[in-house]
Amino acid sequence: MSLTHETSQTVRSVHVDASAVSAWKPLNGVGGIPGPATGFEQFPDLTPIWREAGVSVVRSFDWMSRLDTRDNPTSLFPDWAADPDDPASYNFTATDEWVEAVHAIGAEVLFTVASSIPKNKLPAEDIEVYGRVVEHVVRHYAQGWAGGPAKPIRMFEFGDQPDLGPLHFAGRPEEFYDMYAAFCAAVQRVDDTLIIGGPAVAFPLNADAAYREGFLAYVREHGLPLDFFSFLWFTDSSRDPLNFGYVADDLRRLLDEYGFTKTELMLCYWNYLSIPTSSAPSDEKGAFQVATAIALQDTAIDSAFFFRADSGRDPHYGMVDPAGVYGADGPDERARALILAGRTMTGQRLAVTGGDTSGFACAAGRDGDTVRVLVANFVAPASALEKRESDTFTFRIPIGEQRIELSLDLPPQRAELASAGVTSAHVSIANLPWAGRTVSLTQTALSGETSEPREARVSETGDLELDLAITPQSAVLLEVTA
Template sequence: MSHTSTRTLVVDAARESAFRPLNGVGGVPGPVEGHPEFPDMTPLWREAGVTVVRSFDWVSRLDTRDNPTSLFPDWSADPDDPASYNFTATDAWVEAVHAIGAEVLFTVASSIPKNKLPAEDVELYGRVVEHIIRHYSAGWAGGPAKPVRLYEFGDQPDFGPLHFGGRPEDFYAMYRAFCEAVSRVDASLTVGGPSLAFALEADAPYREGFLAFVRENDLPLHFFSFLWFTDGSRDPLDYRYVARELRTVLDRHGFTDTDLTLSYWNYLAVPSSSAPAAEKGAFQVATAIALQDTVIDHAFFFRADSGRDPHYGFVDPGGVGDVDGTPDERSRALSLAGRALTGRRLAAAGGDESGLAVAAGRDGDTVRVLVSNYVAPDSALAPRDEDRFTFRIPIGEQRIELGLTLPPQRPDLASARVESARIEVQNLPWTDAIVHATITSLDGVVEGPHPVTVSATGALQLDVPLPPQSAILVELTE
């Protein structure tokens, strides 16, 4: 492909297929009693068409030790008594998610980083889990009117000493208790885990070891979850490589019917990592488009809130908008991608594997074309000594050093130096007509609607600027 400053992108409105359902997010929905500092994210989530929200970042996790903010604060309490549970904040967030028409993926995990210990009494732990699920799926103790149907166990048990302080066997036993608890409530509920942190570490206890335990004990695993951030590569196509590797592992272990769930994704996750909001936003859009052509079944952008973290006490670099919820390029990227990747997918050509990404869709009487021009920083293009990324996580006075295997470095990540795009749309449902084009960009500028002429064959052409670290959404309406 010749590297010119203008790229021609061709959309064929007559060639339709389905979008993959990948519009999930993780994050805190908004303020609740006791936590007024969280901005209300539900208007943005509604605008972005979010379909499912992962609950792990919510305040009330299920701790394995006494904790007043835990879903079960006191382990000496009666697990059969509704008064023993602390459902208030989580109930409010479940209702907030349901109010925008989205589902909840309820994650059962400890109150990290304060506690990473395994359950002391696995049988009691299972009884508590059962009542929590009975509350959220069967209305026990005043549970929500709309039942939660999706449950995940664990969150990064392989993340060094930070997320799980027990042996793999302890984690396996807790997963068995979790599955048995779910089955006692409703065997038709969807379950999975373990939200693997280091997806490419082979023969690992929480990858092959976990799968072997599940298979040997005939436990359900409707989805296998993992996370991936690109601090070490800055490459939107990491997800294609990692997903293929994990799909192969699942199939090899007999889990051919188990879905692959990307429980977290974003550009940067290490607190010391940084990049301009426009660069992050362009990456988000390029990745949202790239995910459509992976073997991933479900995906959750992390984090679709202000980044305020109620557990670690800092502002997470993965958030969107300002700390008060004021939108920025990251917020708009979430919205543009969510609006565009819905309805019926249309064939789109002209993108590349360097960060110039294009997708198109038709939703009712609206045709949308989404384009991103993400440019990887020079640091990502320098030759690596090895496909390994090491980093430090600050936890109080501690500096925890960790490392993970990366996908092979791709020379195609180097920028194609595109500065503008010519968008050609063919076989539109309108002929010999004037349609209206509205162009929305990451910086919040909305241009139009401008009149555009559609030819007798149903074709039109638009020339648009597309500088590095930008993305646009073109919406065509009659």
């Protein structure tokens, strides 16, 4: 994808070369609750949307599948006085159903081991017993111990936002490090080829931090495995789709500096907004999603999970998360954004020019006899364009009666984020393999409208041209089928 910035141009030229083929990065992961399960019948079934979007992997952290460090009847190991070797000591039923639901749509599971936030954020009391319990949980999901799923899980992540302090981990960093070491040893006792990583840092740009430099130093010193380093990023403070690439570059530099040159970068959560008090229209959120999904393809990120690809109903915090894909009447533009991006990014990636750094983004792919061109026109709100006084963002998270104040370092503000005012696109596709043939064209909009199929003729040299209306805060998928 070529990037230009043409502030006076309201009509963009988008050029696709159907002969210039490359591979898509595997970034079509999600976080969310798949649907109803035993004891949790209130959750809607998201798997039809995930299947249509081609979701490839689901992160389990949002499930009730927490391994609490204190007694909790909903935990995977409810009673810490129980025998870790006895299958009857574990609570696998609902989690197994969610795993099976994910596997049924052909997706994998990234299994996250973390405590029952927000009820408990305490470190393990007995690290040896904790490791034995982790081992049996992993053995259940990776090898079928105690009636585990038939299809094994291969990826295991430790931790979730330990740098959120009292919100997610109320222990010392050294206690977290020791728990990671016990986790690694437990996973490797089961199968030393399983994929291991963590710690899902919330503030990935905050330098000289316990869960960045401190964590990496500990892992290096103790020779622990770190197949991936996970982090999250939301743009409440910037509304900038290119932030993710900036953060990834900083973390890639950091990992290489500490000698983790083969450790992959995992964006384990991403979305437009995350703070419960943040808000934006659903079409703005959807346009951002599509523009970001396109931009992520050209970053240092190796895997990514959109959070949260469900109704937003949070079983832990007792609220409806603004990061969901449901509106008052069900799935909205955010769910459709997930589907449009996922549908485009299958098969082979095709070369595209015509995007910019201001929210106008384009991507193209070919899957069998269908070529797809996806165009997004995200417009950052005026508040994101006002010059900010500091690149440190301070905010409060309301959790019940608590008001937790936190701060994170931001990427530099970009003047180029201001929209170029694009309203339409002239799309030209070159080198189609159907020269001189009639093809079928359909257009699907973020609003949910799908055009009736119409015919067009490819030129004798394999070219096809057409115009697309692309209003602000919208996205359009063009499908050309032989």
